[in-house]
Amino acid sequence: MAVRYELIKTDKHTGARRGRLHTPHGTIETPVFMPVGTLATVKTMSPEELKDTGAQIILSNTYHLWLRPGHDIVQEAGGLHKFMNWDRPILTDSGGFQVFSLSDLRKITEEGVTFRNHLSGEKLFLSPEKAIEIENALGADIIMAFDECPPFPADRQYLKESLERTTRWAKRCKAAHAREHDQALFGIIQGGMDKELRRQSAEELLELDFPGYAVGGLSVGEPKDIMNEVLDFTVPLMPTNKPRYLMGVGSPDDLFEGVIRGIDMFDCVLPTRIARNGTCMTSVGKVVVRNATYARDFGPLDPNCDCYTCKNYSRAYIRHLIKCDETFGIRLTSIHNVHFLIKMMGDIREAIEEDRLLELKKSFYESYGYTL
Numbered sequence: 001m002a003v004r005y006e007l008i009k010t011d012k013h014t015g016a017r018r019g020r021l022h023t024p025h026g027t028i029e030t031p032v033f034m035p036v037g038t039l040a041t042v043k044t045m046s047p048e049e050l051k052d053t054g055a056q057i058i059l060s061n062t063y064h065l066w067l068r069p070g071h072d073i074v075q076e077a078g079g080l081h082k083f084m085n086w087d088r089p090i091l092t093d094s095g096g097f098q099v100f101s102l103s104d105l106r107k108i109t110e111e112g113v114t115f116r117n118h119l120s121g122e123k124l125f126l127s128p129e130k131a132i133e134i135e136n137a138l139g140a141d142i143i144m145a146f147d148e149c150p151p152f153p154a155d156r157q158y159l160k161e162s163l164e165r166t167t168r169w170a171k172r173c174k175a176a177h178a179r180e181h182d183q184a185l186f187g188i189i190q191g192g193m194d195k196e197l198r199r200q201s202a203e204e205l206l207e208l209d210f211p212g213y214a215v216g217g218l219s220v221g222e223p224k225d226i227m228n229e230v231l232d233f234t235v236p237l238m239p240t241n242k243p244r245y246l247m248g249v250g251s252p253d254d255l256f257e258g259v260i261r262g263i264d265m266f267d268c269v270l271p272t273r274i275a276r277n278g279t280c281m282t283s284v285g286k287v288v289v290r291n292a293t294y295a296r297d298f299g300p301l302d303p304n305c306d307c308y309t310c311k312n313y314s315r316a317y318i319r320h321l322i323k324c325d326e327t328f329g330i331r332l333t334s335i336h337n338v339h340f341l342i343k344m345m346g347d348i349r350e351a352i353e354e355d356r357l358l359e360l361k362k363s364f365y366e367s368y369g370y371t372l
């Protein structure tokens, strides 16, 4: 078994779970936030810096690595861990989401998806078998089934056909998977915002007995309360003895809401993406460090943070770097933002252990400036 989930404790007042995910590259304490390293790098950060933030696992994108440098080159290098010098766990997505979000010219058939390379315009074809071939070559600890992620909103008939195709594709992914001994293949539950379709998708995929399950098709433009409602009826359909992963979600409130509903794993480009335009998440709320307010602010980015950035640099200095497009500036904000979410998840894990997650949520929301 490539991955084993161990449930340690369930919060007394919510559905939150404290667990451990054992993988070939180490054990992950859950719930966990996974920073995104699309092109085999979490933008601007070295693996050493990532480790200093406490990152336990990162996500990398199959679609991007397939196009550049090519999965064959990564395989020749000894796999993704070696290629990028990251010896902790890695998860790769299947490329499905990118095919649907980055490419405007696409044709979906039972066989797979024909689309144009978003860089060169060249015609490409991705199928369940091809996605798994690439993921097997990359060698991540956790790999995702090739699915279709329908847009929001989508009509019910389309959602139904799409989720049924996703089930058939999931079967083909499983059949094509050549490294079951050291890579865990997760299934992705689809069905849009429809309760019955989510149930159908979950039931069909559970029959295939994947070692873990993701909720896909959320955070695609729907309002937050709808996303939470979908989690309310979807998470209880997922097995309790397997990890549950909510794809593409990573704002602090979404992480709290997801954990409360029983999600164990999250990934999002948010902390690094907003860092690059000088926006930081801090214990006192969002700080847009490029604002003129901070020109003479010689205090740390976050007064309650002990990351490398906050220990050594001021808001005024970081603002200056970002204003001048100095790469060191976005490296400093990236380090802080990743550290912030990872520290927050550590606090969440501790709170679950002590049955005080709702109290933590309340105090976090108050200081961050969210309304409860």
Ligand SMILES: [Zn+2]
Pocket: 301, 302, 305, 306, 307, 308, 309, 310, 311, 335, 336, 339
């Ligand atoms: Zn910091």
